[in-house]
Amino acid sequence: MPLDIIIGAQWGDEGKGRITDLLASQASIVARYSGGDNAGHTVTVKGKIFKLHLIPSGIIHQDALCLIGDGVVINPTTLLREMDELAQRGIDVSPNQLQISRGAHLITPAHIALDKAAEARRGHGAIGTTLRGIGPAYTDKAARSGLRAGLLADPEGLADALSQHVAAKNEILTRIYGAEPLDATAVAAQYAQFGQRLRPYLVDGHVVVHQALADGRAVLAEGAQGTFLDLNHGTYPFVTSSHPTAGGALVGLGVGPKQARRVIGVAKAFTSRVGGGPFPCELAGETAARLRGTGENPWDEYGTTTGRPRRVGWLDLVMLRHAVAINSLTELVLTKLDILSGLKELPLCVAYELDGKRIAHFPTDPNLLARCQPIYEKLPGWEYDITQARAMAELPPTARRYIDFVIEMLDIPISVVSVGPGREQTIFM
Ligand code: IMP
Numbered sequence: 001m002p003l004d005i006i007i008g009a010q011w012g013d014e015g016k017g018r019i020t021d022l023l024a025s026q027a028s029i030v031a032r033y034s035g036g037d038n039a040g041h042t043v044t045v046k047g048k049i050f051k052l053h054l055i056p057s058g059i060i061h062q063d064a065l066c067l068i069g070d071g072v073v074i075n076p077t078t079l080l081r082e083m084d085e086l087a088q089r090g091i092d093v094s095p096n097q098l099q100i101s102r103g104a105h106l107i108t109p110a111h112i113a114l115d116k117a118a119e120a121r122r123g124h125g126a127i128g129t130t131l132r133g134i135g136p137a138y139t140d141k142a143a144r145s146g147l148r149a150g151l152l153a154d155p156e157g158l159a160d161a162l163s164q165h166v167a168a169k170n171e172i173l174t175r176i177y178g179a180e181p182l183d184a185t186a187v188a189a190q191y192a193q194f195g196q197r198l199r200p201y202l203v204d205g206h207v208v209v210h211q212a213l214a215d216g217r218a219v220l221a222e223g224a225q226g227t228f229l230d231l232n233h234g235t236y237p238f239v240t241s242s243h244p245t246a247g248g249a250l251v252g253l254g255v256g257p258k259q260a261r262r263v264i265g266v267a268k269a270f271t272s273r274v275g276g277g278p279f280p281c282e283l284a285g286e287t288a289a290r291l292r293g294t295g296e297n298p299w300d301e302y303g304t305t306t307g308r309p310r311r312v313g314w315l316d317l318v319m320l321r322h323a324v325a326i327n328s329l330t331e332l333v334l335t336k337l338d339i340l341s342g343l344k345e346l347p348l349c350v351a352y353e354l355d356g357k358r359i360a361h362f363p364t365d366p367n368l369l370a371r372c373q374p375i376y377e378k379l380p381g382w383e384y385d386i387t388q389a390r391a392m393a394e395l396p397p398t399a400r401r402y403i404d405f406v407i408e409m410l411d412i413p414i415s416v417v418s419v420g421p422g423r424e425q426t427i428f429m
Helices: 016-026 076-088 109-125 134-142 149-153 155-176 184-201 205-214 246-253 285-292 317-327 366-371 397-410
Strands: 003-008 029-032 041-045 048-052 065-068 098-101 219-222 260-268 271-273 311-313 331-335 345-354 357-359 373-380 414-418 426-428
Touching (some): 003 016, 003 317, 016 041, 016 260, 016 331, 076 184, 098 184, 098 205, 109 134, 149 155, 149 184, 155 184, 205 219, 205 246, 219 246, 260 317, 317 345, 317 397, 331 397, 345 397, 397 414
Parallel strands (some): 003 219, 003 260, 029 065, 029 219, 065 098, 260 331
Antiparallel strands (some): 041 048, 271 311
């Protein structure tokens, strides 16, 4: 009963879509378990670039059924746009390939309006959300007033629920934020159309997953965002409103922990983050610009969803140790090693100094974390271009040393290293 879970081990954008894409061919189901279209997964296949926000990246190869699980929040506009774009490129997005769990929640224009209004109100303390309505949709879910995807099959129920929902949100938008109200009739008409198109895709996601596991077919749980954006274990309040950790995968799909076989953490060979919040290893200046790239390539460090330049820094092993513990990671995938080529010296953060004391753990309290100074161990870099390497032995000794150092510090194996954006630019260890 193999359930393999892919987790972002940092602040998201680690290259999970790419690894999902590599593992999807062995899976019978690829399932998203949390988050929504705040995610952005770029997958490059045979020189073709696919950018996905909501549909699991497994859809590109069509080997597995793609499931949007109960833990996800769905903006139907994004979902249908993505489905149409994929269909235009010859990819089957029929219910044979894509299914939506009835228990997933719907994002509405009112959630998006509230996200924007709340961020504007926060001013300098803004979280830097993707403005996709994610927080407000999960707020409604927790308040037991959310709209579940199952409603799409019940036109009357959907119309009633939306009219109450928009009326309630309009009160908040107008009275608290001084924003424009939304037109409830227009929203209901739009969602009625969404319902017609999406109804055939609805399933009970956990039943689909349990059947696969009972048949001995592999299920791949595709992560979005990353461990340090987790509502419980991330750098609260600078987090997303879901659980992008291994626990979130179980709750989001409705399976228990004994089903999990591999819990694969994905980390970049350096660190990046978008949005606000403390970032101990953050770099500025020339080195940051170099790690970030110019933005000309889709794999440069600019948000897939928002286009924002990402903040970048050296690899933080204190964070990764925390991610190993929080998620019970069985292995790590290290991406974008090639980006470090040409740097003379590579500092890796092995501990923090907090108020004059050395600490080895990750404090999630943002006030403490903001006071942490990284303690680095410096390894020598490598000059060569490594994008052609396909085996450990083809990497320069200093690159191998970098990988070995990470393995030693985390005490888990590294199973895959990526040395470029292409599917083939992968070293299996
Ligand atoms: P939200 O998920 O849009 O509410 O945003 C909350 C925080 O999570 C912000 O700092 C976002 O930049 C960050 N975030 C959300 N999704 C992603 C992602 O897929 N990659 C990286 N950061 C993300």
